Every structure is written in C-alpha cells, then in structure tokens.
Amino acid sequence: MRDDHRLQTVADLPDPRSTLTRTNWATLHHAYGPATDAPEILTALLDADQGVRTKALDNLFGILHHQGTIYEATVPTAQYVAAILPDPRTRLSANKTHRSFPGCIRADLLAWLGSVADSITDAVDEVGQRLGFPLDDHPPAVAAREIRPLLLSAVLPYVDDSDRSVREGAIAACIPLLDDVRLLHHRATLVPLVRQILGTSELWQHRERAIDALDAWGESSAGLEGQRNPFLFCDTDLSPDSTPWPSAASNAEGWTEDPPF
Incomplete structure (x- = not known):
C-alpha cells in the first residue's frame, strides 16, 4: 500500500512503455467510447513523421481530454505524457497554424498537462458543487487530483529550460498544479518565474495567467500588462471548414495572440 504521507515524485512515474502495455485501455473511456486507440495515439506523439505527430496532438487534446473533460483514460494518459517529457524526441515540432501553441512538442505536452490540472482546481470544484457536480463524485477527477504531486515533479525541471x-509552458502548467494543498509550499519559489517569465510573455494568455496567479496567491502583479482588449479579435479569418477545437499544438484555451474562437 502506498504511504499517503509520502508525496509522489518523478521516480514514481510508471515507465511509459509499461503504461501503454499494462493499462487495460478497453475498460477505460475517453470522449468517444472505450480507449482502445489510446496506445496508438500516445505512441504517435513521438513518431518520426511530423504529420503523424500533429495528428496525435490533435487526438490528445480532442479525444483523451476533450474540451477539458477528465475521462477514465485521462489519468494514465497524463502519466504517460509526464513520463515522456525527457525524451529527446519531444524537441521535435508539429505542424503549426495561426492558432497553434508555439514551440516544440514538449511545450505542447506541458500545455496539455496544464489543461488537465486546470480541470481539477478548487475553483472548478466550487462551481461544480454549486451545480451539484462536485469533483469528489467523479472518480477520474479524484484520480487526477491524487497524482498532482507526481505531475508537478515531472513538470518542474522545465521551468528554467533553455527553450522559452x-x-x-512548464511555469503555466505548474500554476494549477499548485492548487493542491500538498504543494502550496512551492508557490514561493515559483513567484519570481511567474512574474519575470510568464508575466513578460509574448502571449497575452500567459500574461493574463501570470496576473491571475499572482493576485490569487496574494502577490503583487504591479507592472504586468495583460490583454488590453481581447474583444478586438474575431474569427473572420477562419476557413469554412475550420474546426472549433484548437489545432494540434494548442490547448483548450488557445495559445497565440489570436483567441481560440
């Protein structure tokens, strides 16, 4: 039995190959039913072909964590994604569009982990409780909350990565993970990075996240500039067949100066 008093660390992450082969995916569900296709999706994230990687990222966001939903298959997927972050192949890229998250696949994977963490914060739970759907009544959300220390230990090494x-992406992913009461002590260390790195990002979404986090943590956000008028943007440049779901290297919020709508 796991010692509940010992926080999980990156050493506790299952080997990604083990997650693929030992998880009974057929008994788990994602947005479109049994997650029998999950191993293929996850393996394709590290494929040599850029088009294959791009499609895999689309599926990661659109099937295994569709519109921010935590499914049964989301938790083992999160463990797999966290475990492959050190793989050199995550330095490869995916096809980009005007709505894509900038950078290599590693940045996309960090954004995905951040999106999972965003879906299980106390604020989300508060809204759910008001509507009669507390996170504690949703076993996949409970399981996802339980592994937040594990995910944080995988994300933290990248908060000072040489790739901006x-x-x-790592700093942004840490913010919702630090909503966990077991991890609150990490906030003090992260504050300077939130202010100096995320708060000066070229992406207004990251700047807004920095301001919101600092304000929520009781820290000063003075001098940081968010998006002056996000309503200036519209979707008139989208083609008729454009999907409303963000493209492969983006998360549910979108990650360019254009908004995700």
Missing part, C-alpha cells in the same frame, strides 16, 4: 516556449 518550454519554460513558459
């Missing part, structure tokens, strides 16, 4: 987009 990876660094920003």
Whole structure:
C-alpha cells in the first residue's frame, strides 16, 4: 500500500512503455467510447513523421481530454505524457497554424498537462458543487487530483529550460498544479518565474495567467500588462471548414495572440 504521507515524485512515474502495455485501455473511456486507440495515439506523439505527430496532438487534446473533460483514460494518459517529457524526441515540432501553441512538442505536452490540472482546481470544484457536480463524485477527477504531486515533479525541471516556449509552458502548467494543498509550499519559489517569465510573455494568455496567479496567491502583479482588449479579435479569418477545437499544438484555451474562437 502506498504511504499517503509520502508525496509522489518523478521516480514514481510508471515507465511509459509499461503504461501503454499494462493499462487495460478497453475498460477505460475517453470522449468517444472505450480507449482502445489510446496506445496508438500516445505512441504517435513521438513518431518520426511530423504529420503523424500533429495528428496525435490533435487526438490528445480532442479525444483523451476533450474540451477539458477528465475521462477514465485521462489519468494514465497524463502519466504517460509526464513520463515522456525527457525524451529527446519531444524537441521535435508539429505542424503549426495561426492558432497553434508555439514551440516544440514538449511545450505542447506541458500545455496539455496544464489543461488537465486546470480541470481539477478548487475553483472548478466550487462551481461544480454549486451545480451539484462536485469533483469528489467523479472518480477520474479524484484520480487526477491524487497524482498532482507526481505531475508537478515531472513538470518542474522545465521551468528554467533553455527553450522559452518550454519554460513558459512548464511555469503555466505548474500554476494549477499548485492548487493542491500538498504543494502550496512551492508557490514561493515559483513567484519570481511567474512574474519575470510568464508575466513578460509574448502571449497575452500567459500574461493574463501570470496576473491571475499572482493576485490569487496574494502577490503583487504591479507592472504586468495583460490583454488590453481581447474583444478586438474575431474569427473572420477562419476557413469554412475550420474546426472549433484548437489545432494540434494548442490547448483548450488557445495559445497565440489570436483567441481560440
């Protein structure tokens, strides 16, 4: 039995190959039913072909964590994604569009982990409780909340990465993970990075996230500039067949100066 008093660390992450082969995916569900296709999706994230990687990222966001939903298959997927972050192949890229998250696949994977963490914060739970759907009544959400220390230990090494987009993605992913009461002590260390890196990002979404986090943590956000008028943007440049779901290297919020709508 796991010692509940010992926080999970990156050493506790299952080997990604083990997650693929030992998880009974057929008994788990994602947005479109049994997650029998999950191993293929996850393996394709590291494929040598850029088009294959791009499609895999689309499926990661659109099937295994569709519109921010935590499914049964989301938790083992999160463990797999966290475990492959050190793989050199995550330095490869995916096809980009005007709505894509900038940078290599590692930045996309960090954004995905951040999106999972965003879906299980106390604020989300508060809204759910008001509507009669607390997170505690949703076993996949409970399981996802339980592994937040594990995910944080996988994300933290990248908050000072040499790649700016990876660094920003890691810091942004840490913020919702630090909503966990077991991890609150990490906030003090992260504050300077939130202010100096995320708060000066070229992406207004990251700047807004920095301001919101600092304000929520009781820290000063003075001097940081968010998006002056996000309503200036519209979707008139989208083609008739454009999907409303963000493209492969983006998360549910979108990650360019254009908004995700």
